[in-house]
Amino acid sequence: MEKKIAVILGDGIGPEVTQQSIKVLNCIAKQFGHRFIYNYGLMGADAIDKTGSALPEETITTCLDSDAVLFGAIGHPKYDNDPTAKVRPEQGLLQLRKTLQLFANIRPVNTYSSLEHLSPLKSQQLQGVDFIIYRELTGGIYFGKKEVNADYTEASDLCSYTKTEIERIAHLAFQSAQQRKKKLTLVDKANVLETSRLWRKVVQEISKEYTDVTVDYLFVDNAAMQIILNPGQFDVILTENMFGDIISDEASVISGSLGLLPSASIGVSSALFEPIHGSYPKAAGKDIANPVGSILSAAMMLDHFKLYEEANLVRAAVDWTLNSKFVTKDIDPVNYYFTSTIGDLICDYVTEKI
Amino acid sequence: MEKKIAVILGDGIGPEVTQQSIKVLNCIAKQFGHRFIYNYGLMGADAIDKTGSALPEETITTCLDSDAVLFGAIGHPKYDNDPTAKVRPEQGLLQLRKTLQLFANIRPVNTYSSLEHLSPLKSQQLQGVDFIIYRELTGGIYFGKKEVNADYTEASDLCSYTKTEIERIAHLAFQSAQQRKKKLTLVDKANVLETSRLWRKVVQEISKEYTDVTVDYLFVDNAAMQIILNPGQFDVILTENMFGDIISDEASVISGSLGLLPSASIGVSSALFEPIHGSYPKAAGKDIANPVGSILSAAMMLDHFKLYEEANLVRAAVDWTLNSKFVTKDIDPVNYYFTSTIGDLICDYVTEKI
Ligand SMILES: [Mg+2]
Numbered sequence: 001m002e003k004k005i006a007v008i009l010g011d012g013i014g015p016e017v018t019q020q021s022i023k024v025l026n027c028i029a030k031q032f033g034h035r036f037i038y039n040y041g042l043m044g045a046d047a048i049d050k051t052g053s054a055l056p057e058e059t060i061t062t063c064l065d066s067d068a069v070l071f072g073a074i075g076h077p078k079y080d081n082d083p084t085a086k087v088r089p090e091q092g093l094l095q096l097r098k099t100l101q102l103f104a105n106i107r108p109v110n111t112y113s114s115l116e117h118l119s120p121l122k123s124q125q126l127q128g129v130d131f132i133i134y135r136e137l138t139g140g141i142y143f144g145k146k147e148v149n150a151d152y153t154e155a156s157d158l159c160s161y162t163k164t165e166i167e168r169i170a171h172l173a174f175q176s177a178q179q180r181k182k183k184l185t186l187v188d189k190a191n192v193l194e195t196s197r198l199w200r201k202v203v204q205e206i207s208k209e210y211t212d213v214t215v216d217y218l219f220v221d222n223a224a225m226q227i228i229l230n231p232g233q234f235d236v237i238l239t240e241n242m243f244g245d246i247i248s249d250e251a252s253v254i255s256g257s258l259g260l261l262p263s264a265s266i267g268v269s270s271a272l273f274e275p276i277h278g279s280y281p282k283a284a285g286k287d288i289a290n291p292v293g294s295i296l297s298a299a300m301m302l303d304h305f306k307l308y309e310e311a312n313l314v315r316a317a318v319d320w321t322l323n324s325k326f327v328t329k330d331i332d333p334v335n336y337y338f339t340s341t342i343g344d345l346i347c348d349y350v351t352e353k354i
Numbered sequence: 355m356e357k358k359i360a361v362i363l364g365d366g367i368g369p370e371v372t373q374q375s376i377k378v379l380n381c382i383a384k385q386f387g388h389r390f391i392y393n394y395g396l397m398g399a400d401a402i403d404k405t406g407s408a409l410p411e412e413t414i415t416t417c418l419d420s421d422a423v424l425f426g427a428i429g430h431p432k433y434d435n436d437p438t439a440k441v442r443p444e445q446g447l448l449q450l451r452k453t454l455q456l457f458a459n460i461r462p463v464n465t466y467s468s469l470e471h472l473s474p475l476k477s478q479q480l481q482g483v484d485f486i487i488y489r490e491l492t493g494g495i496y497f498g499k500k501e502v503n504a505d506y507t508e509a510s511d512l513c514s515y516t517k518t519e520i521e522r523i524a525h526l527a528f529q530s531a532q533q534r535k536k537k538l539t540l541v542d543k544a545n546v547l548e549t550s551r552l553w554r555k556v557v558q559e560i561s562k563e564y565t566d567v568t569v570d571y572l573f574v575d576n577a578a579m580q581i582i583l584n585p586g587q588f589d590v591i592l593t594e595n596m597f598g599d600i601i602s603d604e605a606s607v608i609s610g611s612l613g614l615l616p617s618a619s620i621g622v623s624s625a626l627f628e629p630i631h632g633s634y635p636k637a638a639g640k641d642i643a644n645p646v647g648s649i650l651s652a653a654m655m656l657d658h659f660k661l662y663e664e665a666n667l668v669r670a671a672v673d674w675t676l677n678s679k680f681v682t683k684d685i686d687p688v689n690y691y692f693t694s695t696i697g698d699l700i701c702d703y704v705t706e707k708i
C-alpha cells in the first residue's frame with residue numbers, strides 16, 4: 001500500500017515526538033511492504049516565525065493532497081504572553097480543522113496496569129477500562145451565533161445541530177462499536193435540551209442499521225459521574241461538541257498521564273492524527289518528551305488506512321514498553337529512557353528484533 | 355430566635371430522613387433557646403396521590419409564608435414507568451423552584467477520613483478537600499428558547515445571561531468565600547462562549563468589592579479534570595447553570611457516598627434545603643436510609659438563619675458519628691445503625707449527652 005502523509009511537526013516537543021512516529025511508521029512500512037510518502041508542512045509558532053502566517057497556503061495544499069495528516073503540537077509562550085500578537089499559533093490549527101472539515105474527534109481511553117499508581121482513581125476503578133469517545137467537532141454552541149446587547153449587559157450563544165451533522169459522526173461511532181464491544185452510549189441532556197432530543201432521535205433511527213450494537217443513553221451530568229465511578233462500563237461514547245470537550249478531558253486523566261493519549265479527527269476532506277498533549281516548550285529539544293501519544297496517534301492513522309494488523313502491532317509494542325518499564329521521565333522521573341530510545345525500542349519490537 | 359420552616363417530606367425515603375433533621379433542629383432549638391415552627395406541605399407523588407397536583411396551591415402559600423423550606427425527596431417508580439402519566443412528581447419541584455425564584459444552588463463537597471475507602475479517588479487526592487459550588491439555577495441554556503424546524507431536521511437551544519442574573523449569585527459566592535478560604539474560582543468557557551465572557555466581565559467588576567478574595571478562572575473542560583486530579587485546590591466555585599450541573603454531579607462522587615451530601619437553593623422569595631440524593635423508594639420505610647444529607651441540609655439552613663454556632667455544632671456532631679463509625683447501611687452493609695438511631699446520636703451530641 002502507498003499512502004501520502006502530510007507531516008506537521010509544529011512547536012515545542014511536537015517535532016521530536018512526531019519524529020519517533022515516523023521512525024515507527026518506517027519500520028512498519030519495511031516490515032509489511034508499504035510505502036509512506038511524507039510531505040512536510042509548517043503550522044503554528046514555527047510557521048509564524050518563518051512565514052508570518054500560522055497556517056501557510058502551502059501547508060493547506062499539502063494536507064488536502066495527502067491521505068492523512070500527522071501532527072505534533074503547537075503553541076509557544078512568546079505568543080501567549082503577548083496580548084498585542086496579531087497572529088496566534090493556535091489559529092493555525094483551528095483554521096486547518098475548518099479547512100479539512102474535521103467533524104469527528106476520536107479519543108481512546110485505556111489504562112495500563114503498570115501505570116495504575118499514576119492514576120487519580122483507585123485500582124478497582126481502572127480494571128477493564130477500554131473505551132473510545134466520538135465527539136462532534138464542528139457544530140453546537142462553540143460555533144453557534146453569538147450576540148451581546150449594546151450596553152453589554154446581556155449575552156447569548158446559540159447551540160444548533162442538523163440531522164446531517166449528527167448522522168455522519170453517528171455512523172462512524174456505530175461502525176467503531178461493531179469492531180469493538182458492540183455497545184454505544186449517547187451522552188446528551190435530552191430531558192432539557194431540544195438539540196439533545198434531536199441527537200437521540202437521529203441515533204435511534206440510525207441504530208436500526210446496526211442491530212448488533214446495543215445503544216444506551218446517559219445524561220451528561222450522570223456521565224460525568226460514571227466516568228469516575230465505573231469507567232469500565234463504556235465501549236463507544238458518542239456526544240456533541242461541548243459535552244465531548246468536557247467528558248473527554250475528564251476521561252483523559254484516568255490513565256494517569258496525558259503523554260500517552262492519542263487522538264484522531266476525521267473530516268470530509270482528510271483526517272488528522274495528533275497526541276492530546278500540548279507543545280510543552282520547557283521540555284523541547286531535551287529528548288525527554290513522551291512519544292507514546294504521538295506513536296499511538298500514528299497507530300490510529302494505520303487503522304484509518306485499514307491497516308489493522310499493523311496498527312495492532314504498534315499498540316502491542318507500546319504495551320510491551322510500558323509493561324517493561326521503558327518509559328520517559330514524565331512517567332518515571334528516576335529510571336527513565338529518552339524519547340528517541342522509546343522510539344527505537346518500539347521499532348525493534350515491530351521488526352521482531354526483540 | 356423564632357423561624358417558620360415549611361417542611362415537605364415528599365416521597366420514598368424523604369419523610370424518614372427529614373424527620374431526623376427535625377429531631378436535630380428541635381434539639382438545637384432547646385439547647386440554644388430558639389423556636390422553630392414547622393408548617394407541613396405536600397409535593398411530589400404523595401401530593402398527586404392525595405390532591406391530584408404535584409404542587410398544591412396550599413404548599414406554595416406555606417413556603418412563601420415561611421423563612422425557609424426543608425425538603426426531603428420526590429419521585430416514585432409508578433409515575434416513572436407510566437408514559438401516559440399527565441402529572442409527574444418532579445414537576446412539583448421544578449414549579450416550586452420557579453415560584454420561589456431559587457437562582458443559586460449551593461453544594462458543599464467534603465471528604466471524611468473514615469470514608470476514604472468509599473471514594474473512587476485515591477487517598478492522596480482526598481486530603482484537604484473542602485469546597486463549595488455555587489451554580490446558577492434559573493438561567494442559561496436549560497431555560498433558553500428552544501426551536502425545531504418543520505421537518506424536524508434541525509434543532510436549537512439558546513443560552514443567554516444577563517448582568518443582573520450573574521451579579522446576584524456572584525455576590526453570594528464572594529460573601530461565602532469571605533467566610534471561608536477567600537478564594538473564588540469562576541468556571542466558564544470564555545475562550546469560546548460570549549455568555550462566559552459576560553460572566554468573566556461581571557465577576558471581575560464585582561471582585562473589586564471583595565478585595566480580600568482571590569479570584570481565578572478555569573475553563574470548564576479543565577475544571578472537569580482538576581476536580582479529579584486536585585480537588586483540594588478549590589474553595590468556592592462559581593459557575594453557570596449547565597456547567598454547574600455537570601461539575602457538581604462530578605464532584606458529588608468524590609466523598610464516596612451521595613447519602614452524605616446536602617444542598618441549599620437560595621431564592622428571591624425564600625430558600626430551600628434538601629439532600630442531593632433522590633427518593634430511593636426501595637429503601638423507604640425500612641429505617642435504613644442515610645439521614646446525614648438531610649441533617650447537613652438543615653445545618654445549611656441554620657447558616658442561612660445566621661445561626662453559625664448552631665450549624666457548626668450540627669456539623670461537628672455529624673463528623674463525630676462518621677468518625678465513630680455510627681453509619682447507615684449504605685456506608686457499612688455489615689455493622690450499620692438505623693436512620694433513627696443516627697438522628698438520636700446526633701441529638702445526643704448536640705445536647706451534650708455524649
Ligand atoms: Mg478541551
Ligand SMILES: [Mg+2]
Nearest residue numbers: 221599600603
Ligand atoms: Mg444533575
